[in-house]
Amino acid sequence: MTEQSSMTTANLGRPGARPIAQSITLLRRLDIAWLTVALIFAALLVVAPDQATTSAAFTAESLWKVLPFLLVSVAIAAYAKASGTDNLIARAFRGHAVPMVIFASLMGALSPFCSCGVIPLIAALLAMGVPLAPVMAFWLASPIMDPSMFVITAATLGTAFAVGKTAAAIGIGLLGGFGTLGLQHIGLLGEPIVRDGVGNGGCGGSKIRNPKAIVWRFWSEAARREGFAKGARDNLLFLGKWLTLAFLLESLMLAYVPGDLVANVAGGEGPWPVIGASLIGTFAYLNGYAALPLVSGLMDQGMAVGAGMAFLVAGGVTSLPAAIAVYALARPRVFGAYLGFALIGAIASGFAYGALA
Numbered sequence: 588m589t590e591q592s593s594m595t596t597a598n599l600g601r602p603g604a605r606p607i608a609q610s611i612t613l614l615r616r617l618d619i620a621w622l623t624v625a626l627i628f629a630a631l632l633v634v635a636p637d638q639a640t641t642s643a644a645f646t647a648e649s650l651w652k653v654l655p656f657l658l659v660s661v662a663i664a665a666y667a668k669a670s671g672t673d674n675l676i677a678r679a680f681r682g683h684a685v686p687m688v689i690f691a692s693l694m695g696a697l698s699p700f701c702s703c704g705v706i707p708l709i710a711a712l713l714a715m716g717v718p719l720a721p722v723m724a725f726w727l728a729s730p731i732m733d734p735s736m737f738v739i740t741a742a743t744l745g746t747a748f749a750v751g752k753t754a755a756a757i758g759i760g761l762l763g764g765f766g767t768l769g770l771q772h773i774g775l776l777g778e779p780i781v782r783d784g785v786g787n788g789g790c791g792g793s794k795i796r797n798p799k800a801i802v803w804r805f806w807s808e809a810a811r812r813e814g815f816a817k818g819a820r821d822n823l824l825f826l827g828k829w830l831t832l833a834f835l836l837e838s839l840m841l842a843y844v845p846g847d848l849v850a851n852v853a854g855g856e857g858p859w860p861v862i863g864a865s866l867i868g869t870f871a872y873l874n875g876y877a878a879l880p881l882v883s884g885l886m887d888q889g890m891a892v893g894a895g896m897a898f899l900v901a902g903g904v905t906s907l908p909a910a911i912a913v914y915a916l917a918r919p920r921v922f923g924a925y926l927g928f929a930l931i932g933a934i935a936s937g938f939a940y941g942a943l944a
Contacts, residue, residue, distance in 0.1 A: 620828040620915070624835055638842055645838040646831060653830065656708065661822045663711050669815035670805040684768060687721035692760030695728025696753055710826060710916055719780050719921070720767040726913075727928055728760030731903040743883050748896070751940045755900050758939075759932030766928055780921055829915040836911070860894035861937035868901025869930045893941020901933035 631639035712722050732740075732753045741749035770776040805811035882895040905926060914922050 618828065620832045624828075624832050627835060627839075638839075641842070642835055642838040645841075646834040649834040649837070650827075650830060657823070657826060657830070661711070661819050661826070665815045665819035665822065666805070667711070668818045669811045670803055671801040684718055684720050685765075687718070688724045688761065688764030688768070691721040691725040692728050692757050692764060695725040695760050696732050696756035698725075698729045698733060706826065706830070706913065706916065710822065713780060713916075719776065720764045720771070723767045723925070723928070724760040724764030726925065727763040727904055727932065728756045731756035731759065731900055744886070744895070747944070748892070748940075751896060751936075751944070752899060755896065755932070755936035755940070756903075758936065759900065759904070759928065762932050762935075763925075763928040767924065770924060776920055776924060780918060825915075829911055832911060858938070860891050861897045861941065862934060864894040864898035865901045865930055865933040865937060868898040868903075868933060869905045869926065891941055892944045893937040893939075896940040897933045897937025900936045901929055904929040904933070 628639055628643070631642060709722060709726050712725075713719075732755075737749050737753060740752055767776060802808065802811060805815060882890070882899060886892060886895050910926070913925055917925065
């Protein structure tokens with residue numbers, strides 16, 4: 588035994604050393620998401636008890652609304668893994684990146700998923716080994732527009748604006764999809780795509796290279812039943828904890844971020860309102876439906892239509908809950924690409940619509 592190891596052993600044997608080591612081990616095992624939620628609520632109970640109650644109710648209601656999307660997507664991912672159909676889906680996407688990016692952009696603009704509801708679906712797609720480029724296209728396009736959003740946007744801001752926002756959704760999907768292909772081509776977005784413990788860890792290529800037999804009725808085998816239960820439980824807990832934290836932070840932003848911040852930064856004419864609106868929309872949060880009357884009022888007060896478009900596009904893609912869920916799901920480089928495509932797409936949409944309107 589070396590002198591250093593002897594000293595370490597001796598130190599651990601001193602009174603009080605073992606509890607400290609145990610405390611360090613316990614802290615390492617604590618889940619950072621749930622710990623953050625607990626600390627936030629503890630602080631609110633001390634300094635703002637009423638807001639603690641409001642935030643708890645808001646978080647619970649938001650989770651309840653997104654629960655159907657979450658359960659369906661988790662079940663699909665677990666079934667795909669237990670039955671082996673993720674191999675079939677992965678093979679279906681093999682060698683078709685370009686048409687799939689176009690298809691995913693179009694479908695994303697028409698799908699009824701919000702920025703948070705789309706996250707579990709994305710997790711399932713990545714777990715099945717679907718290439719990142721079409722997933723990124725759908726990821727970016729889907730939250731911006733859906734059938735109900737189109738109707739409400741047309742009623743609030745006019746049909747032309749709703750059509751322009753739909754075109755922006757398709758355009759940002761294409762930008763993200765083909766931009767991802769370009770980044771992958773030069774080696775900036777390689778495997779792994781998702782973080783450890785999410786889906787298959789990002790190694791979807793192995794399912795394409797080594798396809799296995801599919802067992803549609805997986806419940807006839809005990810091992811596959813156990814795999815289904817474990818996969819569903821792990822994905823549900825993982826996505827649930829991060830969405831809980833995201834909705835809690837959203838409630839605090841709605842309570843404490845000044846409502847006139849957008850007006851102060853994104854008002855006026857010229858290029859800077861578009862850029863400012865894109866930045867606010869990318870890094871702040873405002874519910875897509877709640878943003879419509881705000882933008883309508885700002886436009887009545889002189890806000891440029893391009894800035895309004897940029898704000899709605901950026902906010903639709905990267906609302907706070909969605910951004911946190913994406914960060915928890917994807918590797919840092921993928922998350923950075925997601926934010927970059929959202930910001931560039933929002934600015935481009937604002938300038939384009941402002942020039943055409």
